[in-house]
Amino acid sequence: MNQKEKFWGLIILIIVILGYVIPYAFLSDVTKWYGSFLIWSILAIITFVANFFLTTDWSDEE
């Protein structure tokens, strides 16, 4: 994997782990919209951003 892939790949890996840890370890008693619902939505948006930057230099060469 090249440098860019390693960097963003690591970010995505951390996001995935947070997707398991935060809701189960810290938010299991927060029964509000700003609990797990919000955190998963935010992590999903960060995933999109990571994919956006990871793929910026993909060329249109056929």
Place this chain on the structure above:
Amino acid sequence: MSTTLVWSTIAIYIVIALIIAYLSRNGRQNSMSGYFLGERKLNGFVSALSYSATTYSAFMLVGLAGLTYNGGVGALGFEIIYFMGVSLVAIFGPRFWLVGKKYGYVTPSEMLGDRYQNKGVAVVAAVASSLFLIPYSAVQLTGIGYLLQGVTNDAIPYTTGVIIATVLALIFSYIAGIRSVVWTDSLQSLIMIITSTIVVILIVNSLGGVSGFFASIEANDPQALAVPGNGFFNFWTFLGLTIPWFFFSISNPQVSQRLFMPASLKSLRHMLLGFLVFGLIYTVVSVVWGFSASILFPGLENADLATPMLLSSDVVPPILGVIVMVGIMAAAISTIDSILLTLSSLFSRDVYRHVKGGADDRKQLLIGKIVIPVIAVLAFLFAQLELDLIAVLSVASSAGLIVVVPAIIGTFFWKRGTAAGVIISVTTSSILVIYIEATGGLLLGLKSGIWGIVVSTALFIVVSVTTQPPEQKANEFIDYVKERMKHKK
């Protein structure tokens, strides 16, 4: 829901889809890569819509909404972990694309067979895929049958629904191969995302807007906003459900084959990002949908009825309700037609070609076209019989296909991987997954998907290090990918 309205909407859908499928017949379809890959020239926009339609079957607005109804916000987490897993396309997508172009691969299992220099690898991977995906298609058909029967109060009988769906899936894949599939898929996903979003907005408004919506959930069942909540999504269940889906984008051939199709890496990028936007909206829509049903119709015995109830309720205008209902039917069809096409290419390219040595491209295409209706009929018969084994295989499909993941990772990143490692890990872990699903779904308290990934990884590594790798091919293949990827910084 009025039967006349349902029938007229189905008729309109069929006419429009047929016209689109017919118009898609450009380009050459007389070669394997023309028919099954659109000559590797698909643009990013239709690729994204079609990728979405293929991935998101009837499961979303029925199954995921049902999971939300039963287990609350954990269903959102489950789908978001899958969503994160699609990032694998950003790593594996350009690699699939590069080697697909260089070596002319048509199917993912063909790639495995060539990379590990063993025909048996291609055959085993192809057979394992069919074993799980035909039952999966059958269950999709079953879903359509019940949905139509349910919302029309038996006016459209179960078998009629199943026949309509089978015939349409067959026609869409037959008219122009992948081209008619991607264009009809695009129609379906566009209509679906627009109408289902409108419906959800209407429902949330009727519950007093976003704050009213969340207040209703809190009043109704506050536990639904946390995990494990009512216990439905305990951590191990969540892990067992999410792991197979995390790898879905590379383990399932009907989507990984899509990585060979875009015209350029830029098109692949548009496919990936377009899908992520679509996926996020559709996920939130489906989860809000499930929550709404739990507020409006608490206490249903079967959560799969939540969606039909919602669609027939007063909150949703009948015309929108019926469009979404037909959209759910179309969603199942758009998943099945892609699977049909992929499986027939797997059969002709990876099984027939190797068993009948020397079959040329034209002969393979002919066999592929003959096999499409055969697989459709098999799925139809399975849907009619409703055998327990079929249900087991379908449930096992996401977990079952995960067993090929170590071999795929090894293809690009591990020169020591061997054919024996692939064959033994895929066969043994597939059997193990089926065994676990057939005997209650848990082994030592863990779900089959966790066992599938752990056992297949261990076997792949252990068997590989004790056998001889195809050094020359491994070096050439991996070095080529490395060199090309380096130029992308």
